Amino acid sequence: xxxxxxxxxxxxxxxxxxxxxxxxxxxxxxxxxxxxxxxxxxxxxxxxxxxxxxxxxxxxxxxxxxxxxxxxxxxxxxxxxxxxxxxxxxxxxxxxxx
Amino acid sequence: xxxxxxxxxxxxxxxxxxxxxxxxxxxxxxxxxxxxxxxxxxxxxxxxxxxxxxxxxxxxxxxxxxxxxxxxxxxxxxxxxxxxxxxxxxxxxxxxxxxxxxxxxxxxxxxxxxxxxxxxxxxxxxxxxxxxxxxxxxxxxxxxxxxxxxxxxxxxxxxxxxxxxxxxxxxxxxxxxxxxxxxxxxxxxxxxxxxxxxxxxxxxxxxxxxxxxxxxxxxxxxxxxxxxxxxxxxxxxxxxxxxxxxxxxxxxxxxxxxxxxxxxxxxxxxxxxxxxxxxxxxxxxxxxx
Numbered sequence: 001x002x003x004x005x006x007x008x009x010x011x012x013x014x015x016x017x018x019x020x021x022x023x024x025x026x027x028x029x030x031x032x033x034x035x036x037x038x039x040x041x042x043x044x045x046x047x048x049x050x051x052x053x054x055x056x057x058x059x060x061x062x063x064x065x066x067x068x069x070x071x072x073x074x075x076x077x078x079x080x081x082x083x084x085x086x087x088x089x090x091x092x093x094x095x096x097x098x
Numbered sequence: 099x100x101x102x103x104x105x106x107x108x109x110x111x112x113x114x115x116x117x118x119x120x121x122x123x124x125x126x127x128x129x130x131x132x133x134x135x136x137x138x139x140x141x142x143x144x145x146x147x148x149x150x151x152x153x154x155x156x157x158x159x160x161x162x163x164x165x166x167x168x169x170x171x172x173x174x175x176x177x178x179x180x181x182x183x184x185x186x187x188x189x190x191x192x193x194x195x196x197x198x199x200x201x202x203x204x205x206x207x208x209x210x211x212x213x214x215x216x217x218x219x220x221x222x223x224x225x226x227x228x229x230x231x232x233x234x235x236x237x238x239x240x241x242x243x244x245x246x247x248x249x250x251x252x253x254x255x256x257x258x259x260x261x262x263x264x265x266x267x268x269x270x271x272x273x274x275x276x277x278x279x280x281x282x283x284x285x286x287x288x289x290x291x292x293x294x295x296x297x298x299x300x301x302x303x304x305x306x307x308x309x310x311x312x313x314x315x316x317x318x319x320x321x322x323x324x325x326x327x328x329x330x331x332x333x334x335x336x337x338x339x340x341x342x343x344x345x346x347x348x349x350x351x352x353x354x355x356x357x358x359x360x361x362x363x364x365x366x367x368x369x370x371x372x373x374x375x376x377x378x379x380x381x382x383x384x385x386x387x
Contacts, residue, residue: 001148020139046148046153
């Protein structure tokens with residue numbers, strides 16, 4: 001298992017809601033999206049598949065090129081593909097912005 | 099379309115099996131009455147899985163929801179079959195035990211609180227072996243304490259089914275609800291094949307598995323109480339009925355003499371088949387949806 005963290009200090013928009021989507025089942029993952037008390041966004045990933053740090057970085061760089069909320073994102077991953085990761089993230093954003 | 103009568107019922111029904119454990123538990127409660135206890139945002143994860151290279155889950159696969167069912171107090175405890183096969187570890191076991199104990203405490207204080215167990219589980223989580231076994235023992239003693247005051251209702255909907263230590267919990271609950279898709283048994287098919295050989299049990303023979311472990315057979319032979327369709331509305335209605343029915347006069351697991359006599363009376367000179375067992379142990383009303 002690998003733990004990965006990212007920071008996106010530019011994401012400063014105040015968020016008040018929480019979201020929880022997905023399940024840590026094969027090829028899927030769980031996302032918790034919570035407001036960050038400080039400015040900026042933090043990402044904490046626990047993945048059972050090692051060696052894909054660059055792929056995670058690319059997915060989150062893309063995600064935070066559109067999303068600017070000051071959030072903490074916690075991910076427990078059981079081998080979701082980059083496409084599924086982005087879909088789960090978008091689903092979580094849909095929950096907090098509805 | 100102009101001919102809505104051509105659309106069969108199953109197209110419009112809301113499947114229960116397709117829901118996540120959390121959504122299943124939520125669907126049982128009266129609207130606006132429920133809240134989740136020790137939810138994912140409390141981040142109480144298994145401390146053991148990460149050490150073994152497995153990603154944990156923020157609710158450890160166990161969802162506890164308290165609220166009202168048909169106006170009566172109830173707590174639902176649901177296992178998420180998609181996470182580690184719905185297995186019971188230290189955290190998920192502690193959550194279930196604590197929820198049952200709180201329901202007992204409330205019931206003793208004159209506020210009867212029924213428990214609904216949604217079991218999609220292979221039993222003890224092998225990665226947390228001893229702690230999981232201890233958890234099953236605790237869950238059983240807590241369920242036994244509660245069932246004196248309020249019904250403990252188990253739902254096995256599928257598709258994981260309910261096996262291992264948790265099948266004991268299903269066995270001592272006040273009422274058990276199953277669908278045709280669900281399976282209930284102490285040892286799972288693969289375990290039986292592994293231990294006793296393919297001649298004893300062929301775990302790739304789905305027809306055989308469902309003829310023995312399936313919901314229709316379990317209700318037919320009286321080891322479960324009600325066979326329902328995979329329909330969220332119908333399952334919620336069945337749970338409401340059992341909550342209102344209250345504690346049964348005698349629990350199935352208290353009928354030791356009855357089952358001893360039944361087992362003694364079985365003719366083992368030839369292979370007993372599921373249909374015969376259903377006739378002999380017969381639950382005359384059960385077995386057919």
